[in-house]
Amino acid sequence: MGISENSETETPDARSRLVMSALRLFAEKGYKAASTRDICEAAGANISAIRYYFGDKAGLYRAAFTEPMGDTSCGSNVATYADLPLAEVLGRFFSEFLEPLKKGEELGLVMKLHYREMIEPTGAWQQEIDAEIKPQHEALASLLKQHLGLRRIDADLHRLVFAMIGMAVHFYVGQEIVSAISPQILSAPKAVDVLAERLAGYAVAMIAGEAARRAEGGIHEE
Known part of the structure; x- marks a missing residue:
C-alpha cells in the first residue's frame, strides 16, 4: 500500500x-x-x-x-455541578447525553453496531454497562435521593431514573420512527439543543410528580 x-x-x-x-x-x-x-x-x-x-x-x-459517541460520562459528571438548580443540572445532562445525535451518518453506524452487538455479543455491552451506564444511573439516582430528601435509593427511585434516561434513549433507538413522524425534531444541531431543553423540563415535572406521590403516602419501597 x-x-x-x-x-x-x-x-x-x-x-x-x-x-x-x-x-x-x-x-x-x-x-x-x-x-x-x-x-x-x-x-x-x-x-x-x-x-x-x-x-x-x-x-x-x-x-x-x-469512541465515535464521544464522552459518554455525562451522567457520572452530575455530581460536579449538583449545587446548581435541578433544572440546570438536568439541562446539562440531557444536552451532553444527546450531543451525539448531531453526528448524522456516523451515529447511524454506531447504532447499527450496537444492535449487532446484541445479536452477536462480544462482551462490549457489559463493559459499557459497567464503565458508563451503571455509573451514570447511580449518579442520577444519588442526585434525586438528595433532592427528594430520601434515606435510601429504593425501587421507585430507580424506576424514575430509568424513565428519565429512557426519554433520551428513545431518540437514539427510535430515530427512524421520529424522523418519519416529526423529522424537524432531529433535523439540525439547534433542534437537538431544543430537545435537550424540553426533556429537562419533562424530567423536572416527573420528579415533582414523584415527590407529590410520596408526600401523599403513595410510597412503594422495595
Whole structure:
C-alpha cells in the first residue's frame, strides 16, 4: 500500500481513520467477519497500526464501539455541578447525553453496531454497562435521593431514573420512527439543543410528580 512499517506514528489521523473504518466494517459485517486487513485497507493504514494503537482486533473493536459517541460520562459528571438548580443540572445532562445525535451518518453506524452487538455479543455491552451506564444511573439516582430528601435509593427511585434516561434513549433507538413522524425534531444541531431543553423540563415535572406521590403516602419501597 506504499505505507512504511512505522509511518502510522507520523500520521496524526491514522488512528481516527482506523476507528471509523472499523466502525463501518464491524457494523456491516460483525466482529468475526470484518477482517483487520480489510479495515486497514479501508483506512489506508499498515496492518501493524492496529497493534500499535489498539493492541489487537478486540481493542480496535472496543474503540469503534465507544469512541465515535464521544464522552459518554455525562451522567457520572452530575455530581460536579449538583449545587446548581435541578433544572440546570438536568439541562446539562440531557444536552451532553444527546450531543451525539448531531453526528448524522456516523451515529447511524454506531447504532447499527450496537444492535449487532446484541445479536452477536462480544462482551462490549457489559463493559459499557459497567464503565458508563451503571455509573451514570447511580449518579442520577444519588442526585434525586438528595433532592427528594430520601434515606435510601429504593425501587421507585430507580424506576424514575430509568424513565428519565429512557426519554433520551428513545431518540437514539427510535430515530427512524421520529424522523418519519416529526423529522424537524432531529433535523439540525439547534433542534437537538431544543430537545435537550424540553426533556429537562419533562424530567423536572416527573420528579415533582414523584415527590407529590410520596408526600401523599403513595410510597412503594422495595
